[in-house]
Ligand code: SF4
């Protein structure tokens with residue numbers, strides 16, 4: 001198993017989290033400053049893309065405040081045929097190069113064609129880091145063929161460190177056996193996850209610029225789905241929130257980019273470089289940190 005490179009920023013963050021309670025005012029204040037600095041870095045003009053897809057919107061866990069809206073999402077699988085077409089178009093635009101490509105969810109391993117998702121990504125982006133983000137629950141149930149596929153396609157397994165009972169040593173052993181890269185999202189010493197809430201403003205009264213300027217999702221959570229590019233997974237998944245709570249947080253034409261209409265990669269960079277109309281629903285300043293991990297009761301206040 002290839003060792004993950006040491007990341008000084010992750011180390012500093014993980015050390016601070018162990019010392020200062022995440023739900024304290026001081027930690028919140030530091031985080032908002034950190035997000036602003038981080039966002040500036042991500043707001044620089046792009047030279048390459050971090051692109052992602054949601055293999056499924058639903059999940060086999062039910063975590064409160066889930067930013068993917070999975071606890072309230074109907075069963076939804078990435079459409080393989082559309083995915084292939086989108087990936088072909090993206091490969092053409094980028095000359096087969098991305099900074100990285102991630103397969104997320106929900107829980108990606110619930111997708112019956114997950115291996116095909118990896119195959120397509122690797123075939124079209126031979127030199128790009130491909131990883132899939134999982135809660136880890138199904139990893140040891142994966143058949144040998146799936147491990148072999150991860151090895152063949154050089155897919156990194158990225159596990160979120162939830163306080164749940166999974167055999168992490170068993171997973172590491174399997175990863176070693178198949179020479180598959182394994183990492184905890186946030187680094188080897190990342191503390192067990194607490195939840196963060198970025199409240200949605202149902203009235204859409206937030207300043208676009210303020211929300212956008214401290215948004216950590218910009219250029220990091222770009223999501224491709226059914227021929228559309230979304231600046232973030234919040235916009236991409238909001239239909240599930242709307243349906244469940246009978247709300248109408250509108251996604252306007254300026255929120256998305258129609259991939260088949262894009263002629264040059266610069267058009268994608270340009271789209272990502274400005275606040276989206278949907279940012280008016282995002283109360284990024286109202287961020288609540290250090291929420292004790294727990295089960296979702298599917299109540300609207302988990303997201304507002
Ligand atoms: S494991 Fe992740 S995607 Fe699934 S419900 Fe929990 S937070 Fe959401």
Ligand code: SF4
Nearest residue numbers: 211215232278279282
């Ligand atoms: S809607 Fe705007 S502020 Fe909210 S997560 Fe997406 S890009 Fe960030």
